[in-house]
Amino acid sequence: MTARQRRFMWVAIGVLVLCAAAAFVLNAFQSNLVFFFTPTQVAQGEAPQGRIFRIGGLVKDGSLQRQDVQVQFVVTDTARDIPVVYSGLLPDLFKEGKGVVAQGRLGADGLFTATEVLAKHDENYMPPEAQHALDKATAGQAAQTVKP
Amino acid sequence: MLAELGHFALILALLVACVQATLPLWGAWREIAAWQALARPAAFAQFGLVALSFAALTACFVNNDFSVSYVAQHSNSLLPTVYRVAAVWGGHEGSLLLWVLMLALWTAAVAAFSFSLPQAMVARVVGVLGWVSVGFLLFILALSNPFERLLPAAADGRDLNPLLQDPGLIIHPPMLYMGYVGFSVAFAFAIAALMAGRLDAAWARWSRPWTVVAWLFMTFGIGLGSWWAYYELGWGGWWFWDPVENASLMPWLVGTALIHSLMASDKRGNFKAWTVLLSISAFSLSLLGTFLVRSGVLTSVHAFATDPKRGVFILMFLAVVVGFSLTLYAWRMPKVRMGQAVSLLSRETLLLANSVLLVVACAAVLLGTIYPLVIDALNLGKLSVGPQYFNAVFVPLMVPLLVIMVPGTVVRWRESQWSELLLRLRWVALAALGVGLAAPALAGEWSIGAAFGFFLAAWVVLGSVQHMVLRWRQPGQIGAAYWGMQCAHIGLAVVVAGITGVKSYEVERDVRMGVGDVVTIEPYAFRLQGMSEVKGPNYRAVRADVEVLKNGQPIDRLYPEKRRYFSTAMPMTEAAIDTGFMRDLYVSLGDPIDGPTPQWSMRVYYKPFVPWIWAGVLLMVLGGGLAAVDRRYRAASPRTETMPTGVAPQGGA
Numbered sequence: 001m002t003a004r005q006r007r008f009m010w011v012a013i014g015v016l017v018l019c020a021a022a023a024f025v026l027n028a029f030q031s032n033l034v035f036f037f038t039p040t041q042v043a044q045g046e047a048p049q050g051r052i053f054r055i056g057g058l059v060k061d062g063s064l065q066r067q068d069v070q071v072q073f074v075v076t077d078t079a080r081d082i083p084v085v086y087s088g089l090l091p092d093l094f095k096e097g098k099g100v101v102a103q104g105r106l107g108a109d110g111l112f113t114a115t116e117v118l119a120k121h122d123e124n125y126m127p128p129e130a131q132h133a134l135d136k137a138t139a140g141q142a143a144q145t146v147k148p
Numbered sequence: 149m150l151a152e153l154g155h156f157a158l159i160l161a162l163l164v165a166c167v168q169a170t171l172p173l174w175g176a177w178r179e180i181a182a183w184q185a186l187a188r189p190a191a192f193a194q195f196g197l198v199a200l201s202f203a204a205l206t207a208c209f210v211n212n213d214f215s216v217s218y219v220a221q222h223s224n225s226l227l228p229t230v231y232r233v234a235a236v237w238g239g240h241e242g243s244l245l246l247w248v249l250m251l252a253l254w255t256a257a258v259a260a261f262s263f264s265l266p267q268a269m270v271a272r273v274v275g276v277l278g279w280v281s282v283g284f285l286l287f288i289l290a291l292s293n294p295f296e297r298l299l300p301a302a303a304d305g306r307d308l309n310p311l312l313q314d315p316g317l318i319i320h321p322p323m324l325y326m327g328y329v330g331f332s333v334a335f336a337f338a339i340a341a342l343m344a345g346r347l348d349a350a351w352a353r354w355s356r357p358w359t360v361v362a363w364l365f366m367t368f369g370i371g372l373g374s375w376w377a378y379y380e381l382g383w384g385g386w387w388f389w390d391p392v393e394n395a396s397l398m399p400w401l402v403g404t405a406l407i408h409s410l411m412a413s414d415k416r417g418n419f420k421a422w423t424v425l426l427s428i429s430a431f432s433l434s435l436l437g438t439f440l441v442r443s444g445v446l447t448s449v450h451a452f453a454t455d456p457k458r459g460v461f462i463l464m465f466l467a468v469v470v471g472f473s474l475t476l477y478a479w480r481m482p483k484v485r486m487g488q489a490v491s492l493l494s495r496e497t498l499l500l501a502n503s504v505l506l507v508v509a510c511a512a513v514l515l516g517t518i519y520p521l522v523i524d525a526l527n528l529g530k531l532s533v534g535p536q537y538f539n540a541v542f543v544p545l546m547v548p549l550l551v552i553m554v555p556g557t558v559v560r561w562r563e564s565q566w567s568e569l570l571l572r573l574r575w576v577a578l579a580a581l582g583v584g585l586a587a588p589a590l591a592g593e594w595s596i597g598a599a600f601g602f603f604l605a606a607w608v609v610l611g612s613v614q615h616m617v618l619r620w621r622q623p624g625q626i627g628a629a630y631w632g633m634q635c636a637h638i639g640l641a642v643v644v645a646g647i648t649g650v651k652s653y654e655v656e657r658d659v660r661m662g663v664g665d666v667v668t669i670e671p672y673a674f675r676l677q678g679m680s681e682v683k684g685p686n687y688r689a690v691r692a693d694v695e696v697l698k699n700g701q702p703i704d705r706l707y708p709e710k711r712r713y714f715s716t717a718m719p720m721t722e723a724a725i726d727t728g729f730m731r732d733l734y735v736s737l738g739d740p741i742d743g744p745t746p747q748w749s750m751r752v753y754y755k756p757f758v759p760w761i762w763a764g765v766l767l768m769v770l771g772g773g774l775a776a777v778d779r780r781y782r783a784a785s786p787r788t789e790t791m792p793t794g795v796a797p798q799g800g801a
Contacts, residue, residue, distance in 0.1 A: 010492065025512050025541050029519075032537035036530035054532065066741055069658045069749050088658045089738040089749055092382070092719045129530055 038133035043080040056101040056129035077137035086114040099130035151216045154204025155295040161197035162285040169278030172271035184271035191259035191274050195252040202249045206236050215301035218294040224307035224715045226686035234318040235308040241294035248284045250329040272340030283465045291458050307715035316376035324369030328434040330362020335431035338424045342480045352414035357781040363403045364772025370396050371765030382721030382736045384753045389538040394517040395437035398510050402430045405506035412499045428473045435466045491563040498556040505549045512541040550604045554611030580607035592653045601648025608641035629778035636771025642764030649757025662747040669754045673697040687713040692737050708737040731756040
């Protein structure tokens with residue numbers, strides 16, 4: 001093998017390794033994207049079953065129930081409600097009537113099993129995803145009242 | 149009065165920065181010595197003025213001057229004095245002022261410790277830093293002035309976010325900013341060298357200590373942030389792949405690549421083009437980090453700003469910096485002579501591999517961090533990238549990095565023999581393999597992941613130890629930089645061992661406890677002895693008294709708290725931790741649970757090896773410190789540098 005061929009071989013190997021790395025990164029990326037759905041979207045069946053996704057909205061007043069360390073509550077965007085079950089300690093700023101974002105899977109029975117309930121860092125702060133869900137629901141209701 | 153004084157000082161600083169950014173550069177271009185000489189006094193004057201401004205703001209905080217809007221938003225009369233000082237950088241405006249103060253400090257340091265540098269070079273470096281300073285001072289004065297008055301004055305302040313009322317948070321931002329801003333010096337050196345059209349060994353030599361110092365502050369800052377998240381957020385995690393963490397990790401990764409690449413440029417004259425690109429990237433990523441953290445596009449404890457103009461300004465500034473730098477690079481770089489050819493197995497090649505791995509890791513982190521923001525900005529939906537992505541990508545990239553770390557310090561420059569390398573490292577490899585196989589069995593259950601992690605850590609530690617022993621036996625002086633390198637490498641290995649241990653063997657229990665209940669994680673038992681009410685300076689708390697027993701013997705008492713701050717009524721979990729050499733025991737208190745007898749939800753964690761993560765970070769910081777004080781960098785100008793002939797002695801950092 002001449003020096004030129006050898007150099008070519010190494011360059012080819014380098015390019016192959018880089019391509020493999022890129023493919024690997026993009027594949028990992030693709031399979032770990034977590035999409036966000038509003039309670040209305042979930043109720044309309046737009047959310048995937050069996051895949052992890054996020055929902056956001058308000059914790060419905062009076063919906064919080066504790067059994068041992070497992071908690072149940074309802075996330076609402078004022079239009080539709082989604083029951084959520086979560087086992088673990090809730091974040092400090094979790095409160096009924098306040099915004100919340102939960103990540104987990106939707107069961108066939110319509111119960112959302114959260115693996116993570118996201119903490120806020122400030123009491124006045126509304127998670128943008130929860131705000132987005134509320135805005136959309138409000139917009140949807142407004143559109144419905146306009147259209148008879 | 150004080151607020152106005154600070155404001156005026158800041159305006160004067162902007163004027164001085166304008167002078168600093170123009171005349172010395174012009175003087176360097178036209179070879180006018182008198183104008184070049186302006187660089188140093190301008191740098192000192194700017195530092196003095198910004199420091200005065202910062203002191204004025206601090207005084208407003210200490211004096212509880214709630215007629216200053218920023219003070220009213222971030223302080224409170226009940227806040228202890230030390231936190232009032234820390235509250236100066238507890239919000240958007242003050243933290244930017246801290247950014248500028250750090251920049252002025254770095255500039256003044258360059259001016260003060262550069263007497264071995266040619267006058268024109270100093271003028272260019274200080275001039276470039278002047279431009280950065282102009283940008284940030286304009287930003288503060290136009291869009292985020294911390295001295296704005298609030299009329300009529302507030303009766304009391306809104307208080308500092310309770311999460312930030314913590315000793316770790318007093319020093320975390322200044323350290324991290326020292327790192328972020330420190331990369332501006334490496335950037336300025338690279339730009340100055342491009343302007344001069346002279347990318348020689350001297351440029352790389354001058355850049356090295358500055359880059360290392362910036363890197364060590366950044367390392368320390370990231371470590372502090374991780375430590376704070378671990379004990380303050382109350383759920384015992386130490387790294388979340390949160391965009392804010394990624395924002396600091398990205399410049400750190402590229403900065404690490406830069407340190408190693410600068411070494412090749414300094415010693416061998418190789419990879420100059422690459423090194424310059426890394427210098428530009430490290431600083432650009434610092435700016436990107438500032439944008440991500442401060443613009444409000446991310447929502448976290450760090451994001452204060454809601455004014456979209458602020459985000460746009462930083463983004464524009466970033467675009468100008470990157471655009472200008474790359475244009476200059478494209479224009480000047482073809483003139484730079486390429487380095488010498490090297491063989492496949494040489495230190496140059498391994499250093500290049502190190503750079504590529506770190507940059508690819510950074511690119512992967514960047515993709516995961518930016519993608520959701522771009523998708524959201526384009527209104528294509530809302531999504532997030534889970535930590536699984538980062539773990540899946542980052543860990544496989546770090547494995548080869550750790551593997552080549554040992555041969556990287558052993559092989560010679562230019563050309564080395566495989567047989568020699570294998571002969572030298574075979575016992576190290578075997579011993580590391582032995583540790584890898586045995587350590588998990590001693591620590592708990594054997595698993596392939598744990599074995600591999602401990603093998604990598606042992607490989608780096610044993611390789612470094614062997615290298616140090618062999619080097620010690622050789623005649624000749626050993627520079628501090630050499631010890632620094634080994635110390636930092638061992639530090640990284642300790643971090644890896646810590647992460648491996650905690651990931652493999654941690655036990656987390658979310659439980660419900662009443663007084664007298666016991667939770668057991670062999671060989672430890674946690675007994676809730678009682679609950680009490682305590683009152684702090686600006687909060688009231690429920691405190692649990694938890695006795696920790698090991699094999700039935702009491703070893704410690706932990707007092708986790710649930711605090712409620714008066715000013716905001718915001719609840720806060722204060723975890724209690726018993727730290728040992730090999731493990732942490734972590735207890736945090738949750739909410740009360742209604743029932744016939746009062747009970748509380750609690751988190752009880754056994755976290756083996758977790759203190760190693762921060763011990764490793766400290767070793768890396770120490771290593772950086774040793775490397776930076778090496779006498780070589782303080783020697784007179786290395787302008788008559790000749791390449792060492794033949795084979796360099798083993799080692800050298």
